[in-house]
Amino acid sequence: MSSKKSTSAKQAAARSADQGKPGKTSKPGGSGSAGGATRRPGTTAGAKKGGSPGRPGGRADGAAGKAAKSAAAAPAPAEPSGPRPARIAAAAALTAxxxxxxxxxxxxxxxxxxxxxxxxxxxxxxxxxxxxxxxxLPVAAARGLWLRRSWSRGPAMITQLMALPVAWTLVQNGGGLIAIGVAVAAVSFAVLGLLVNPTATQALGIGPRDA
Incomplete structure (x- = not known):
């Protein structure tokens, strides 16, 4: 009887010792939520960088390409055609x-x-x-007027505006220079009158806004 009691006491002590031991902890990275939620590096970055064909950079490139194609397909401004007006010919001759x-x-x-x-x-x-x-300046302007280039009107008019003070100075000096000054002023006013005429501006291909 005493041996049975001692055996049962030992078994009870062993059971109490087993119950007092700390429980097992789960290994990190196992089947838990923390380990399973780990994502592969680079997946989100790759998705962001890869993008779709309709990203902003692609749209900008497409818009630039369309603009270049439309500019290349735009027709060049047509040069003035038809006979040269007498006003343009006279202005070109006087400027020359x-x-x-x-x-x-x-x-x-x-x-x-x-x-x-x-x-x-x-x-x-x-x-x-x-x-x-x-x-x-007047040589280039005269050639442009003869060829009916729209840019020639500006240099031709600048030449006349520069000649008027010279004509006034010649007249002020007196003597034989008066006749030269009057001739220079007459030519300048004649060319200005020819170039501001609507017929001349139309022949040079200058619209109302450009004139």
Whole structure:
């Protein structure tokens, strides 16, 4: 009997010892929610970077391509056709005459500065170069008017506005320069009147807004 009691006591003590041990903890990353919810690196980034064909960058490229195609398909502005109006021909001739006079005067000043006996040869040469450079403006304007280019109207009118002060200075000096000043002023006013005429602007392809 005593042996049975001791055996049962040992079994009760063993059971109490087993019940007092701490429970087992679950391994991290197992079948729990924390481990199962782990995502593969790069999946979301790849989805974001990959994008769909309709992303903003693709739309911008498509719009730029359409704009380039429309610009290439746009027809070039047609040049004026038909006979050259007499007003344009007269304005071109008078402007060319002004350019020729300036060229001749510039060459004369250059020759006199090189082989003549001016007070300051360097100043005479610089004046000659300046006059020759100014002569290019009416020459280019006259050619443009003859070819009926719309851009030629501006340089031609600028030439006349620059010639009017010169004409006034010549008249103020008196003597034989008065006739030259009057002639220069008459030519300038004539060209201005020809170029502001609606017939001339239409022949040059200049619309109401451009005029």
């Amino acid at each position: 005459l002004e350019g020729a006079v300036l060229l001749g005067f510039g060459v004369y000043l250059l020759v006199m500065g090189l082989i003549g006996d001016p007070d300051s040869p360097r100043q005479a040469e610089m004046l000659a170069v300046t006059v020759l450079a100014l002569a290019l």
